[in-house]
Amino acid sequence: MNDTLQKTRHRFGSPAVRSVVRVSTSAALFALAACGKADRTPTASGASNDLLIVGYDREPDTMNRYATHILEDIESCVVEGLVTNDEQMRIVPVLAAEIPTIENKGVVMRADGGMDVIWKLRPGVRWHDGTPHTSADVKFTVDAINKGDWKPESVDGFDRITGVDTPDSLTAVVHYKELYAPYQLQFVRGTLPKHLLQGRDLNTANDYNRAPLGTGPYRVKEWKTGEYVLLEAVPSYWRTGAPPKIKQLLFRFLTNTTTRINLLKSGEVHMVALVPWDQVRELTPISAVRLNKVVGNGYEHVTLNQRKYPAFADLRVRQALAHAVDRPLLIKTILDGQVEVVNGPIQPLNPAYEPNVKRYDFDTTLSNRLLDEAGWTRGADGMRAKDGKPLAFTLITQSGFAIRENVSQSLQQAFRAIGVDMQIRLMDGTAISSVWFKGDFDAMLHWWQMGADPELTLFFAHDRTPPAGRNINYVNDTTLSQLLYASDRTVDAERRRALLRGAQRRIAELAPEIVLYNTAKVDAVPATLKGFTGNPTNAGPFWNVHAWEIVPR
Amino acid sequence: MRLVTRRLLQSIPLLLLVSVVVFSLLQAVPGGPLAAYLENPNVRPEDIARLRAAMGLDAPAGVQYVRWLSAFVRGDWGYSYADGRPVLDRVLERIPATLELVLGSTLLALLIAVPAGIAAATRARVDGMLRVFTTAGVSLPVFWLGLVLQLVFAITLGWLPSSGRQSFGDTGLADRLTHLVLPTLVLAVVQGAAWTRYLRRSMRDTLDLPYVRAARLRGLSERRLVWRHALPNALGPFVTVVLLDAAMLASGAVVTESVFAWPGVGSLFTEALVKRDYPVLMAFLMLGAFAVVTLNLAADLLAQRLDPRSRDHAATGA
Numbered sequence: 001m002n003d004t005l006q007k008t009r010h011r012f013g014s015p016a017v018r019s020v021v022r023v024s025t026s027a028a029l030f031a032l033a034a035c036g037k038a039d040r041t042p043t044a045s046g047a048s049n050d051l052l053i054v055g056y057d058r059e060p061d062t063m064n065r066y067a068t069h070i071l072e073d074i075e076s077c078v079v080e081g082l083v084t085n086d087e088q089m090r091i092v093p094v095l096a097a098e099i100p101t102i103e104n105k106g107v108v109m110r111a112d113g114g115m116d117v118i119w120k121l122r123p124g125v126r127w128h129d130g131t132p133h134t135s136a137d138v139k140f141t142v143d144a145i146n147k148g149d150w151k152p153e154s155v156d157g158f159d160r161i162t163g164v165d166t167p168d169s170l171t172a173v174v175h176y177k178e179l180y181a182p183y184q185l186q187f188v189r190g191t192l193p194k195h196l197l198q199g200r201d202l203n204t205a206n207d208y209n210r211a212p213l214g215t216g217p218y219r220v221k222e223w224k225t226g227e228y229v230l231l232e233a234v235p236s237y238w239r240t241g242a243p244p245k246i247k248q249l250l251f252r253f254l255t256n257t258t259t260r261i262n263l264l265k266s267g268e269v270h271m272v273a274l275v276p277w278d279q280v281r282e283l284t285p286i287s288a289v290r291l292n293k294v295v296g297n298g299y300e301h302v303t304l305n306q307r308k309y310p311a312f313a314d315l316r317v318r319q320a321l322a323h324a325v326d327r328p329l330l331i332k333t334i335l336d337g338q339v340e341v342v343n344g345p346i347q348p349l350n351p352a353y354e355p356n357v358k359r360y361d362f363d364t365t366l367s368n369r370l371l372d373e374a375g376w377t378r379g380a381d382g383m384r385a386k387d388g389k390p391l392a393f394t395l396i397t398q399s400g401f402a403i404r405e406n407v408s409q410s411l412q413q414a415f416r417a418i419g420v421d422m423q424i425r426l427m428d429g430t431a432i433s434s435v436w437f438k439g440d441f442d443a444m445l446h447w448w449q450m451g452a453d454p455e456l457t458l459f460f461a462h463d464r465t466p467p468a469g470r471n472i473n474y475v476n477d478t479t480l481s482q483l484l485y486a487s488d489r490t491v492d493a494e495r496r497r498a499l500l501r502g503a504q505r506r507i508a509e510l511a512p513e514i515v516l517y518n519t520a521k522v523d524a525v526p527a528t529l530k531g532f533t534g535n536p537t538n539a540g541p542f543w544n545v546h547a548w549e550i551v552p553r
Numbered sequence: 554m555r556l557v558t559r560r561l562l563q564s565i566p567l568l569l570l571v572s573v574v575v576f577s578l579l580q581a582v583p584g585g586p587l588a589a590y591l592e593n594p595n596v597r598p599e600d601i602a603r604l605r606a607a608m609g610l611d612a613p614a615g616v617q618y619v620r621w622l623s624a625f626v627r628g629d630w631g632y633s634y635a636d637g638r639p640v641l642d643r644v645l646e647r648i649p650a651t652l653e654l655v656l657g658s659t660l661l662a663l664l665i666a667v668p669a670g671i672a673a674a675t676r677a678r679v680d681g682m683l684r685v686f687t688t689a690g691v692s693l694p695v696f697w698l699g700l701v702l703q704l705v706f707a708i709t710l711g712w713l714p715s716s717g718r719q720s721f722g723d724t725g726l727a728d729r730l731t732h733l734v735l736p737t738l739v740l741a742v743v744q745g746a747a748w749t750r751y752l753r754r755s756m757r758d759t760l761d762l763p764y765v766r767a768a769r770l771r772g773l774s775e776r777r778l779v780w781r782h783a784l785p786n787a788l789g790p791f792v793t794v795v796l797l798d799a800a801m802l803a804s805g806a807v808v809t810e811s812v813f814a815w816p817g818v819g820s821l822f823t824e825a826l827v828k829r830d831y832p833v834l835m836a837f838l839m840l841g842a843f844a845v846v847t848l849n850l851a852a853d854l855l856a857q858r859l860d861p862r863s864r865d866h867a868a869t870g871a
Contacts, residue, residue, distance in 0.1 A: 225646050226647060254716065255811055259700075262715060427583070430828075432584075451595055467598045468598050
């Protein structure tokens with residue numbers, strides 16, 4: 001299973017000899033590289049309107065947007081939603097003619113406590129095979145998801161829909177049995193083509209799942225497993241009646257980060273999405289590459305599990321830990337200044353963002369005072385204990401993620417300075433997911449990539465602890481839960497935002513987690529690419545790919 | 554023929570045992586096929602429960618194993634949890650790329666190891682020089698060597714493609730061969746170095762045997778002594794090592810495939826492991842076990858051809 005031959009059977013020579021050989025081989029190879037560099041500068045150019053090559057970090061499992069559980073970058077070039085999120089996180093119509101709201105009579109509250117949402121579809125849109133896109137496709141999508149014999153990734157929202165009426169080919173009236181605040185994003189993943197999929201088993205419809213029929217600016221020309229997906233421009237895209245400017249998009253699957261960056265430098269790929277923060281500096285001098293940074297819709301933080309480690313149930317302990325972390329220094333040193341300090345779960349671009357929350361600035365004097373007040377006193381070794389029990393816990397985080405490993409060590413030092421002993425346990429990404437889902441850890445360094453909708457109930461309501469939700473802090477606060485559930489039942493956008501702002505202030509007071517920084521997204525694109533904006537949400541950087549164009553300088 | 558039949562029959566309980574062990578280990582590893590869904594806030598706990606039931610993961614592990622085994626022996630390898638495609642299709646489409654890499658690197662490694670091993674065993678000066686290179690070969694980490702060769706020959710000098718199995722839009726043989734060079738070279742350097750050392754040792758041992766010394770005293774030429782009398786005997790254990798190493802390689806040169814974005818079974822294995830795609834992992838590991846059993850048998854048969862003494866052992870069942 002490994003690359004063989006790194007085994008004891010084949011170990012020859014003394015360690016000293018091996019070291020000498022390693023060093024001299026390295027020197028020789030780097031010398032060769034240096035000689036070559038003299039007359040060959042990495043260009044990273046070569047992108048043209050004929051072909052844009054994207055170095056992509058994973059191969060999609062499926063191109064069916066409702067079934068995939070990873071980012072939908074490639075899929076969204078082909079299959080469009082009724083709406084999408086733009087680079088400012090605003091919800092904008094795509095296949096819908098407008099966003100239904102109470103004001104434009106697109107949302108009607110029923111006396112029985114339910115609601116009807118009236119989706120007006122954009123006229124003149126056709127599937128790539130020429131069939132018109134209609135409200136029947138909306139109804140078919142809801143029925144297919146709710147029928148129960150298919151395995152879509154999520155049925156969130158759909159399970160509250162009792163039915164869809166289609167009074168005409170461009171109007172779909174969606175009936176909800178109860179109020180559902182994020183209704184505007186219900187069809188962000190688009191619709192399924194009824195004329196193609198009716199009567200078929202969607203679990204095994206691999207022709208569609210590998211090359212879906214869409215309405216977007218591109219269609220799948222070839223998917224070479226393990227190597228690439230090639231998209232070609234459709235001859236007549238509905239927005240313009242013409243093909244998009246870039247004729248072909250080639251997504252090469254390059255799972256190794258170093259390889260991806262190397263190929264960007266050599267010009268073998270033209271674009272890399274989500275450049276690791278610690279590699280940004282290396283790419284900055286390359287003139288043919290433009291680094292586009294947007295504020296992310298996620299945040300890195302330390303979850304403090306109050307159920308597993310009862311000391312965290314004391315607010316003073318949580319606040320003391322939060323004050324012990326010098327976040328600006330951590331960002332400046334480990335993250336090369338690429339991200340920003342944030343103070344809560346809803347991120348600055350979200351319209352529901354609340355900037356005026358309690359902050360936990362670096363203040364070890366305050367940390368020490370809070371811990372003293374909480375009864376955790378220092379022993380002869382400088383470490384704190386209470387009733388004979390040390391203030392000591394284990395932090396889990398993902399292995400193989402250098403930044404996170406470094407941040408963990410920095411936190412360990414910061415906590416040690418206030419007399420708190422924190423051990424670090426590294427786990428692989430898949431294993432860590434199952435551990436947190438069971439709430440089986442003391443503390444965890446990780447991020448939440450939030451949904452475009454600002455719902456927080458799943459993460460902080462008292463009754464949404466695992467397995468019912470993601471409140472893995474096990475925070476239990478009546479005021480907070482009331483605010484969160486009220487926000488879920490409020491369809492009016494402004495009133496809902498006001499409730500969520502109140503919830504953010506309450507969360508900051510409770511300090512259930514140590515919020516560190518925003519997960520900024522850095523994309524490397526050709527300097528000659530016009531129209532690229534990036535996107536903080538899961539809509540991804542390809543959300544407006546129809547508007548891209550290579551304009552040679 | 555009897556030997557082949559007997560060995561293949563013996564391998565059935567062995568493979569069965571392997572399947573039980575592998576299945577149990579996969580179940581014991583933290584995380585599962587649904588772990589990948591957990592990061593997405595749109596996926597609710599209700600969705601996780603629904604998907605778990607749809608995948609049959611809510612059944613006890615023993616039941617899951619029996620279901621898998623009964624289907625597997627009937628040729629139904631199931632469907633990938635990741636993309637819903639038949640497991641057999643997913644594995645088969647990766648095998649050609651892996652075979653290219655294994656055959657290429659094995660041939661190149663043999664081209665390096667056989668002459669170098671013989672020369673090192675028979676000429677002291679050559680031996681000293683080769684020792685440096687072979688020590689380097691077995692000491693350098695594969696991922697490091699891969700990245701450095703990529704940096705030098707592809708990124709900086711631009712002589713060779715850096716990754717992939719072929720250039721986009723170019724289906725020519727020359728293009729395919731140039732893509733094969735770097736990953737093959739990385740594996741061949743490591744493998745060739747080890748095999749050189751192994752053959753050198755084996756040749757040295759053979760050249761020290763009394764019958765070789767007697768032949769030398771009878772005045773046989775050094776060339777005839779080495780090629781006609783010593784080499785066939787030294788090759789017996791060497792061939793076993795080569796075939797077993799090739800079997801390991803066939804199971805996937807995981808690191809090399811990752812560095813060079815090579816679309817073989819190694820990268821499929823990595824992907825399946827990350828996603829805990831049990832049906833793919835089981836199929837992959839069972840194929841790997843079968844490859845080891847088969848190539849082990851091939852090594853024994855070849856050793857018999859090369860060394861009549863082992864034929865006698867096999868005949869007496871020793």
